[in-house]
Amino acid sequence: xxxxxxxxxxxxxxxxxxxxxxxxxxxxxxxxxxxxxxxxxxxxxxxxxxxxxxxxxxxxxxxxxxxxxxxxxxxxxxxxxxxxxxxxxxxxxxxxxxxxxxxxxxxxxxxxxxxxxxxxxxxxxxxxxxxxxxxxxxxxxxxxxxxxxxxxxxxxxxxxxxxxxxxxxxxxxxxxxxxxxxxxxxxxxxxxxxxxxxxxxxxxxxxxxxxxxxxxxxxxxxxxxxxxxxxxxxxxxxxxxxxxxxxxxxxxxxxxxxxxxxxxxxxxxxxxxxxxxxxxxxxxxxxxxxxxxxxxxxxxxxxxxxxxxxxxxxxxxxxxxxxxxxxxxxxxxxxxxxxxxxxxxxxxxxxxxxxxxxxxxxxxxxxxxxx
Amino acid sequence: xxxxxxxxxxxxxxxxxxxxxxxxxxxxxxxxxxxxxxxxxxxxxxxxxxxxxxxxxxxxxxxxxxxxxxxxxxxxxxxxxxxxxxxxxxxxxxxxxxxxxxxxxxxxxxxxxxxxxxxxxxxxxxxxxxxxxxxxxxxxxxxxxxxxxxxxxxxxxxxxxxxxxxxxxxxxxxxxxxxxxxxxxxxxxxxxxxxxxxxxxxxxxxxxxxxxxxxxxxxxxxxxxxxxxxxxxxxxxxxxxxxxxxxxxxxxxxxxxxxxxxxxxxxxxxxxxxxxxxxxxxxxxxxxxxxxxxxxxxxxxxxxxxxxxxxxxxxxxxxxxxxxxxxxxxxxxxxxxxxxxxxxxxxxxxxxxxxxxxxxxxxxxxxxxxx
Numbered sequence: 001x002x003x004x005x006x007x008x009x010x011x012x013x014x015x016x017x018x019x020x021x022x023x024x025x026x027x028x029x030x031x032x033x034x035x036x037x038x039x040x041x042x043x044x045x046x047x048x049x050x051x052x053x054x055x056x057x058x059x060x061x062x063x064x065x066x067x068x069x070x071x072x073x074x075x076x077x078x079x080x081x082x083x084x085x086x087x088x089x090x091x092x093x094x095x096x097x098x099x100x101x102x103x104x105x106x107x108x109x110x111x112x113x114x115x116x117x118x119x120x121x122x123x124x125x126x127x128x129x130x131x132x133x134x135x136x137x138x139x140x141x142x143x144x145x146x147x148x149x150x151x152x153x154x155x156x157x158x159x160x161x162x163x164x165x166x167x168x169x170x171x172x173x174x175x176x177x178x179x180x181x182x183x184x185x186x187x188x189x190x191x192x193x194x195x196x197x198x199x200x201x202x203x204x205x206x207x208x209x210x211x212x213x214x215x216x217x218x219x220x221x222x223x224x225x226x227x228x229x230x231x232x233x234x235x236x237x238x239x240x241x242x243x244x245x246x247x248x249x250x251x252x253x254x255x256x257x258x259x260x261x262x263x264x265x266x267x268x269x270x271x272x273x274x275x276x277x278x279x280x281x282x283x284x285x286x287x288x289x290x291x292x293x294x295x296x297x298x299x300x301x302x303x304x305x306x307x308x309x310x311x312x313x314x315x316x317x318x319x320x321x322x323x324x325x326x327x328x329x330x331x332x333x334x335x336x337x338x339x340x341x342x343x344x345x346x347x348x349x350x351x352x353x354x355x356x357x358x359x360x361x362x363x364x365x366x367x368x369x370x371x
Numbered sequence: 372x373x374x375x376x377x378x379x380x381x382x383x384x385x386x387x388x389x390x391x392x393x394x395x396x397x398x399x400x401x402x403x404x405x406x407x408x409x410x411x412x413x414x415x416x417x418x419x420x421x422x423x424x425x426x427x428x429x430x431x432x433x434x435x436x437x438x439x440x441x442x443x444x445x446x447x448x449x450x451x452x453x454x455x456x457x458x459x460x461x462x463x464x465x466x467x468x469x470x471x472x473x474x475x476x477x478x479x480x481x482x483x484x485x486x487x488x489x490x491x492x493x494x495x496x497x498x499x500x501x502x503x504x505x506x507x508x509x510x511x512x513x514x515x516x517x518x519x520x521x522x523x524x525x526x527x528x529x530x531x532x533x534x535x536x537x538x539x540x541x542x543x544x545x546x547x548x549x550x551x552x553x554x555x556x557x558x559x560x561x562x563x564x565x566x567x568x569x570x571x572x573x574x575x576x577x578x579x580x581x582x583x584x585x586x587x588x589x590x591x592x593x594x595x596x597x598x599x600x601x602x603x604x605x606x607x608x609x610x611x612x613x614x615x616x617x618x619x620x621x622x623x624x625x626x627x628x629x630x631x632x633x634x635x636x637x638x639x640x641x642x643x644x645x646x647x648x649x650x651x652x653x654x655x656x657x658x659x660x661x662x663x664x665x666x667x668x669x670x671x672x673x674x675x676x677x678x679x680x681x682x683x684x685x686x687x688x689x690x691x692x693x694x695x696x697x698x699x700x701x702x703x704x705x706x707x708x709x710x711x712x713x714x715x716x717x718x719x720x721x722x723x724x725x726x727x728x729x730x731x732x733x734x735x736x737x738x739x740x741x742x
Contacts (some may be wrong), residue, residue: 255633346688
C-alpha cells in the first residue's frame with residue numbers, strides 16, 4: 001500500500017475533487033471501474049484514511065467513500081477497517097431525510113436549506129439514495145448541477161447515490177458513508193430520495209427526521225407518492241408557496257393538516273406540522289430549520305431520538321442478516337432451477353403456497369449441507 | 372385409521388359441533404391438546420375428510436380444521452393431504468377482511484352483514500386472526516357469543532383464530548382453512564382482525580376486499596389503529612350511525628372522505644368509498660354489501676381480482692420461505708449464543724451493523740454445513 005497523499009498525486013485527479021465539489025461522472029460505480037482499469041490501485045492504509053477523514057480532508061473522505069461503493073473484496077476490506085475506526089466518532093450529526101416527487105423542487109429546497117446551515121457555520125453532507133440505480137444504474141442528483149451554490153460551498157459535501165447493487169446494498173453503503181461523514185465533522189446530513197418505490201422507507205430507516213416535500217396541485221399532487229409515505233413524515237412542507245401559487249399552497253397545507261389530524265399519534269410525542277415555503281425566494285426555510293431543531297430538542301429530552309437510532313442500528317443488523325439469508329436461498333442453484341415450476345403450481349392451485357415453500361426449502365438445505 | 376363417520380362417534384363430541392355452532396372452548400389449541408391427551412387419536416383418511424368437506428359436512432370440516440391447527444406432525448401430514456385434495460375446488464369465494472378497533476362494533480357488524488348474506492341463501496364462513504394469540508394464547512371472538520343469531524345459523528360457520536404459534540404460522544393456517552371452507556361451498560369468507568400490530572397487514576394479504584370499520588369519536592377515534600391501515604382499506608365504514616350519533620358519523624365520514632382524497636389512487640381502479648351504517652339498526656348494511664359486489668365486478672372485469680390473488684399466492688410462498696430461513700437462523704444454537712453480544716456492540720458503536728450481521732452469518736453457515 002502506498003503511503004503518499006493521493007490528493008497530491010495527479011493519478012487521482014480523475015477520481016477526486018477538492019472541497020466537496022464533485023463532477024457527476026467521477027463518483028459512481030463507473031468511476032470505480034475506470035479507476036481500477038487504469039491500474040490506479042494505490043490505496044492508502046486504513047489509518048491514513050482515518051486520519052485524513054477526521055482532519056476534515058474532503059479528498060480523502062471521497063476516496064474512502066469510493067472504496068465503500070466498490071464491490072471489490074480488497075476495497076471492501078479496507079473500507080470496513082476505515083468504518084470501524086470511524087464508528088466511535090460517528091453519531092453526532094442530525095440526519096435529515098428529504099423525499100418528494102420530481103417537480104417538488106427538491107434540489108432548490110436542499111440548496112436553500114443547505115445554505116442556511118452552512119451560512120451559520122455548519123458543515124453539511126448531502127447524500128442520496130436513488131431507487132433507479134437498482135434498475136438502470138443511473139444516478140439521481142443529476143439535478144445536482146442545479147445546486148450550484150452548495151456545490152461550490154466549502155462547508156458542503158455532495159455525493160450522489162451509490163449506483164451499484166440492490167436497494168439493500170445501496171442502503172448499507174449509504175449508512176456507512178454517514179459514519180465517515182460524521183467522523184469528518186459534518187454536523188448535518190441530508191439523505192435525499194425520490195418518493196417512489198421502496199427507497200423512502202429505506203431512507204426513513206436511517207434518519208432522525210423525515211421531511212416530505214410537496215407542492216400544491218390540481219388535487220393529484222400525490223400521484224407519484226407511494227401510499228404510506230405521508231404517515232412516515234415528521235413534517236410535510238409545501239414548497240413553491242410564492243407568486244400566484246401562494247394561496248394554493250396555503251390551501252394545500254390546510255388540507256394536509258386536516259388529513260394528518262386523522263392519523264394516529266407518532267411514538268415520538270411529536271405532532272408532524274405542515275409548513276409552506278418558497279425555496280426559490282428563501283421564505284419559510286428558516287422556520288423549517290427551526291422546526292427540525294425543535295424536534296431534535298424534544299426527542300433528545302424524551303429519549304426518543306436515541307431509541308429511534310438504536311432501533312435503526314438493530315434493524316440494519318437484522319435486515320442485513322435477513323437479506324443475506326434470502327439471497328443465499330434465491331441464488332442457490334437447486335432453488336433457481338425449481339422455483340418457476342413451483343410458482344406455476346401455486347398459481348394454478350396445484351399446490352399450496354406452504355407445501356411449495358417447504359419442498360424448495362428442503363432441496364436448499366440439502367444442498368447447503370452438502371457443500 | 373378409522374373409517375367410520377366421526378360425527379356419529381360419541382368420542383368426538385367434545386371436539387366437534389353441529390351446523391357450525393362451536394363452543395369457544397372446543398376450538399383452540401387447548402382442545403387439540405385435550406383431544407390428544409384423552410387418546411382420541413382416531414383420524415379419518417384424507418379421502419373421507421375430503422368427501423365430507425365437499426358434501427358440506429360441517430362436523431368433518433371442523434375436524435379437518437382442527438388438524439390444520441394442530442402442530443403434531445401426524446396431524447399436519449393428513450391436513451396437508453386434505454388441503455391438496457381441496458385446492459382444485461378452492462378459490463371461488465369472496466374473501467372479505469374486516470378490521471377495526473375494539474369498540475367499533477365489529478361483532479354486531481359481522482352479525483348484521485352476515486345475516487344479510489345467509490338470509491339470501493349464501494353460505495358464510497367467519498374466521499379470525501388474533502394478534503394476541505401470539506403473546507397470551509388467548510382468543511378473540513371472545514365476543515363471538517355476541518353473534519348470537521349467526522352462531523345458530525345453519526348457513527354460517529364461525530371459527531376463532533388458530534391460537535398456537537407465530538403470526539406467520541397463524542396466517543398460514545388461516546389461509547389453509549380458507550381453502551377447506553371454499554371446498555365446502557362457502558361463497559363468502561370473512562376474516563376478522565383487531566386493527567393493532569401486524570395482523571391487519573396479514574389479513575390484507577389474504578383477502579379480496581379489505582374493510583376498515585370506524586366509529587365517530589372525539590377526534591381520537593384512530594388512536595388504536597396502526598399507521599398505514601387507512602391506506603389499505605377498500606372501503607371505510609363508520610358504524611354506529613344511529614340516534615344521537617348519526618350526525619357525528621356523517622361528519623366523520625366527510626373527514627375521512629377528504630383524507631382519502633389526498634391518497635394516491637389504488638392499483639385496482641377503485642376509489643375507496645367512505646360509508647356509514649348502523650349495524651345495530653341494520654341501516655346502510657345492504658349498501659355496503661352492494662359496494663363489495665361492485666368492487667368484485669369491477670376488479671374481475673379489469674383482472675385486478677385474479678392478479679391480486681396471484682400476488683397473494685406468490686407472496687405467501689415467498690413469505691413462508693423467508694420466515695423459515697429466518698427461524699432457522701435465529702433458533703440456531705451458535706447464533707442464539709452470540710446475538711446478544713453483537714447487538715450490544717452495534718448499539719454502543721463498537722461494530723457496524725453490517726459487520727455484526729456478517730460475523731453472525733459466518734458462524735451460522737459453518738454450523739449448518741457441519742450438521
